[in-house]
Amino acid sequence: MPPVTHSSHWGAFTATPAGDELHITPFAGDPDPSPLLDNFTDVLRHPARVTRPMVRKGWLEQGPGPDARRGADEYIAISWAQALDLAANELQRVADSFGPQAVFGGSYGWSSAGRFHHAQSQVHRFLNTTIGGYVRSVWSYSSAAASVILPHIAASQDEISRRGVSWREIAEHSEIVLSFGGLALKNSQVASGGMSEHTERGYMRQAAERGAQFISISPLRHDLPDEAAGEWIPVRPGTDAALMLALLHTLWRHGLSDEDFLARYCTGWPTLVASLNGTQDGTVRDAAWAEAICGVPAAHIVALAQRLHGKRVVVTVAHSLQRAQHGEQPVWLGMVLAAALGQPGLPGGGYAYALGALGHYGKAFNRVSFPSLPQGNNGVDEFIPVARIADMLLNTGAPFDFNGQRRRYPHIKLAWWAGGNPFHHHQDLARLRHAFCQLDTLIVHEHSLTATARHADLILPATMTLEREDVGGAPTDRHLFAMHPVAEPWGDARDDFAIFRDIAARLGREEAFTEGRTVREWLQHLYGQMQEKLAQEGVKTPDFDRFWQQGVLTLPQVDDGGRMMRRFRDDPDAHPLPTPDGKIQIYSATIASFNYADCPGHPVWLTPDEQPDAQHPLWLIANQPATRLHSQLDYGRHSARHKQQGKEVCMMHPTDAAARGITEGAMIMLHNLRGAVLAAVTLSENIMPGVVQLPTGAWYDPVDPLAARPLCRHGNPNVLTRDIGTSSLGQGCSGQITVVQVSLFTGDVGEVQAFVPLNQQERL
Ligand SMILES: Nc1nc2c(c(=O)[nH]1)N[C@H]1C(S)=C(S)[C@@H](COP(=O)(O)OP(=O)(O)OC[C@H]3O[C@@H](n4cnc5c(=O)[nH]c(N)nc54)[C@H](O)[C@@H]3O)O[C@H]1N2
Ligand SMILES: Nc1nc2c(c(=O)[nH]1)N[C@H]1C(S)=C(S)[C@@H](COP(=O)(O)OP(=O)(O)OC[C@H]3O[C@@H](n4cnc5c(=O)[nH]c(N)nc54)[C@H](O)[C@@H]3O)O[C@H]1N2
Numbered sequence: 216m217p218p219v220t221h222s223s224h225w226g227a228f229t230a231t232p233a234g235d236e237l238h239i240t241p242f243a244g245d246p247d248p249s250p251l252l253d254n255f256t257d258v259l260r261h262p263a264r265v266t267r268p269m270v271r272k273g274w275l276e277q278g279p280g281p282d283a284r285r286g287a288d289e290y291i292a293i294s295w296a297q298a299l300d301l302a303a304n305e306l307q308r309v310a311d312s313f314g315p316q317a318v319f320g321g322s323y324g325w326s327s328a329g330r331f332h333h334a335q336s337q338v339h340r341f342l343n344t345t346i347g348g349y350v351r352s353v354w355s356y357s358s359a360a361a362s363v364i365l366p367h368i369a370a371s372q373d374e375i376s377r378r379g380v381s382w383r384e385i386a387e388h389s390e391i392v393l394s395f396g397g398l399a400l401k402n403s404q405v406a407s408g409g410m411s412e413h414t415e416r417g418y419m420r421q422a423a424e425r426g427a428q429f430i431s432i433s434p435l436r437h438d439l440p441d442e443a444a445g446e447w448i449p450v451r452p453g454t455d456a457a458l459m460l461a462l463l464h465t466l467w468r469h470g471l472s473d474e475d476f477l478a479r480y481c482t483g484w485p486t487l488v489a490s491l492n493g494t495q496d497g498t499v500r501d502a503a504w505a506e507a508i509c510g511v512p513a514a515h516i517v518a519l520a521q522r523l524h525g526k527r528v529v530v531t532v533a534h535s536l537q538r539a540q541h542g543e544q545p546v547w548l549g550m551v552l553a554a555a556l557g558q559p560g561l562p563g564g565g566y567a568y569a570l571g572a573l574g575h576y577g578k579a580f581n582r583v584s585f586p587s588l589p590q591g592n593n594g595v596d597e598f599i600p601v602a603r604i605a606d607m608l609l610n611t612g613a614p615f616d617f618n619g620q621r622r623r624y625p626h627i628k629l630a631w632w633a634g635g636n637p638f639h640h641h642q643d644l645a646r647l648r649h650a651f652c653q654l655d656t657l658i659v660h661e662h663s664l665t666a667t668a669r670h671a672d673l674i675l676p677a678t679m680t681l682e683r684e685d686v687g688g689a690p691t692d693r694h695l696f697a698m699h700p701v702a703e704p705w706g707d708a709r710d711d712f713a714i715f716r717d718i719a720a721r722l723g724r725e726e727a728f729t730e731g732r733t734v735r736e737w738l739q740h741l742y743g744q745m746q747e748k749l750a751q752e753g754v755k756t757p758d759f760d761r762f763w764q765q766g767v768l769t770l771p772q773v774d775d776g777g778r779m780m781r782r783f784r785d786d787p788d789a790h791p792l793p794t795p796d797g798k799i800q801i802y803s804a805t806i807a808s809f810n811y812a813d814c815p816g817h818p819v820w821l822t823p824d825e826q827p828d829a830q831h832p833l834w835l836i837a838n839q840p841a842t843r844l845h846s847q848l849d850y851g852r853h854s855a856r857h858k859q860q861g862k863e864v865c866m867m868h869p870t871d872a873a874a875r876g877i878t879e880g881a882m883i884m885l886h887n888l889r890g891a892v893l894a895a896v897t898l899s900e901n902i903m904p905g906v907v908q909l910p911t912g913a914w915y916d917p918v919d920p921l922a923a924r925p926l927c928r929h930g931n932p933n934v935l936t937r938d939i940g941t942s943s944l945g946q947g948c949s950g951q952i953t954v955v956q957v958s959l960f961t962g963d964v965g966e967v968q969a970f971v972p973l974n975q976q977e978r979l
């Protein structure tokens with residue numbers, strides 16, 4: 216097979232089969248290809264692949280219904296015909312008896328880069344076109360708190376993050392890049408849909424060489440790359456809001472706040488000042504007050520505020536800060552800080568929420584992008600904030616607050632998941648297992664035997680992206696890729712589309728689902744739509760066959776980042792922001808009217824209700840992994856190479872380690888009320904004392920899957936994290952930080968089993 220083009224969330228490449236492995240060459244136009252590409256080399260034939268449809272024994276024998284054995288049952292391999300019949304009959308049963316509002320089709324997850332086979336879209340289209348809809352989920356694990364609060368205070372997250380201050384402007388104009396949570400290159404190497412040019416490193420180098428100063432406020436030094444030549448200010452996890460309030464207090468107290476900007480472009484600065492200077496409740500939120508909370512010395516806070524004054528400053532706040540209780544607050548305060556410095560709307564100045572968290576942010580946009588798969592109409596109104604899945608399954612009918620609404624959790628009987636891994640992304644995994652045990656049925660499509668697959672009643676083997684044809688593209692990537700199959704499907708794996716088509720056929724809805732098109736015809740159809748739109752803009756493109764043959768197409772872009780804020784600054788009356796009075800809301804009457812104690816009408820510091828104590832004296836940071844995307848291809852070469860003794864590696868400060876008799880490379884146990892996790896340890900001065908860091912993504916591997924407090928021997932931190940919403944406003948994921956104790960582990964719980972095939976029985 217000659218080398219063919221393909222694309223992934225972490226980069227485009229060509230692949231050549233070499234025995235059972237692949238030889239991968241990064242896209243020639245990529246200035247800084249991602250090492251994650253290496254994860255593709257050895258996964259095609261890995262034992263962790265799902266090769267046959269499988270049914271859980273208890274479900275087959277006893278029929279659908281709540282079952283506490285999920286996660287610890289046996290599986291039986293069945294034929295596709297049997298699997299498709301079981302799936303179709305069960306969906307029909309639930310839809311007939313309870314309606315589509317008893318089916319949860321949120322199916323959150325990143326899936327793979329191809330736009331047609333995007334698994335979540337396939338699920339949605341399938342449920343809409345067969346049973347008329349499903350209960351959906353809204354927003355993301357990434358940034359739910361920000362997605363909800365930003366439109367109240369300024370504009371949509373899309374506008375602030377994707378179309379906000381651009382990397383190019385920063386490289387050319389910013390004097391100070393003040394970054395809460397850093398600008399880690401490990402994160403910006405990824406972008407949903409594709410990322411053909413990794414330019415962040417180059418932009419940071421260019422800015423630094425011009426003299427821009429990068430300041431990273433984070434518990435971890437390496438959240439800022441060497442190229443930025445920046446400074447590191449360690450901060451206690453979860454306390455940035457206090458630090459930001461103190462910076463604001465200092466600016467105000469020293470007469471350094473841009474009062475003209477605040478009066479002309481913002482609403483509510485006097486209200487916030489009353490809270491900063493103690494008028495409101497007697498507490499002065501000054502640098503000394505913040506030092507006690509965030510650990511940054513008061514003198515440093517004052518000096519930093521003074522240094523920011525009069526400079527072209529861009530403030531960034533990483534997604535991670537809002538993936539915590541009260542996560543809305545640092546997002547809000549980042550905007551207020553930029554406003555108090557008078558920066559929004561200036562070239563290279565203002566607020567770039569989440570810059571660098573993903574490769575999409577701060578980039579130019581395609582004039583026209585490849586369309587996504589049409590999902591059809593969902594006839595069900597009910598939804599949940601995405602991270603409230605376990606709450607929903609455990610509290611049927613109970614009320615919950617969300618962004619000014621009071622809603623109720625629907626009663627779900629059947630959940631269908633393709634392209635996501637809840638046992639990777641959700642918090643408090645023992646609770647999640649318990650929640651999934653309430654279902655009548657869980658159907659999972661997977662190419663690999665993730666923990667989620669191992670809790671399913673029906674496991675349907677899906678192809679990997681490498682085994683099918685698709686088109687890869689993202690609105691912020693000027694290259695569109697023909698994704699050619701690199702290998703034959705392994706075992707009995709089928710495309711998600713083919714699986715759904717065959718189930719739809721059993722329900723008499725094949726035509727509605729497929730519109731009579733094959734995969735290739737869908738790709739041609741979607742390409743044709745894009746071509747037509749481009750033609751309207753006077754742009755000529757090759758026909759599909761030529762595109763397919765040449766493998767890559769360069770699309771025209773517009774580089775108008777920051778346009779909304781620039782126009783607002785030029786003329787706020789003619790170009791108001793999409794807020795109630797058209798200004799930046801430092802006080803939001805709308806949010807105040809919700810009467811939420813955990814998210815009042817102006818930004819505040821609220822003490823989180825979980826903090827280090829005698830039993831759990833350390834903060835745990837459970838951040839994104841450097842060696843893979845989430846849990847994807849955790850068994851791939853690059854990910855595997857960075858484990859030690861097959862376990863994920865936890866970073867710890869030498870002082871914390873010495874106090875516990877822990878030495879470099881030792882096996883440790885992180886534990887709290889929810890469970891325990893084993894990991895290998897690496898000691899480093901690049902993490903602040905009192906904090907340990909264990910990335911997400913190691914596949915959940917409980918020694919006893921049924922334990923109330925499970926022990927994961929592989930290193931999945933979501934055993935430990937807490938399953939609560941960020942606040943009544945955003946109800947986002949709070950998984951970034953929690954508290955733990957760490958001890959040396961000398962026991963023997965056997966080897967990691969996460970990648971071992973299921974002990975399946977053949978059905979006769
Ligand atoms: N503690 C803690 N938890 C977190 C976070 C954190 O910071 N801390 N971060 C959160 C964030 S930001 C996110 S976005 C989530 C990510 O959570 P997910 O998006 O659920 O994680 P992935 O591992 O990307 O899951 C994608 C799954 O889809 C499968 N897959 C890939 N391609 C296909 C396909 O074509 N078909 C099918 N059927 N399956 C496919 C992969 O094998 C994988 O199992 O995690 C969240 N969880
Ligand atoms: N390699 C790789 N890249 C990824 C992903 C991946 O799985 N792998 N996932 C992608 C996805 S879906 C998303 S949403 C983004 C997520 O982007 P982020 O949420 O920004 O990424 P994280 O790595 O979780 O966190 C960034 C850094 O914030 C710091 N931090 C944590 N808590 C705090 C705090 O309280 N205060 C301060 N100041 N800093 C803190 C941590 O040191 C951490 O390294 O990443 C994307 N990029």
Ligand SMILES: [Mo]
Binds near residue numbers: 356
């Ligand atoms: Mo995310």
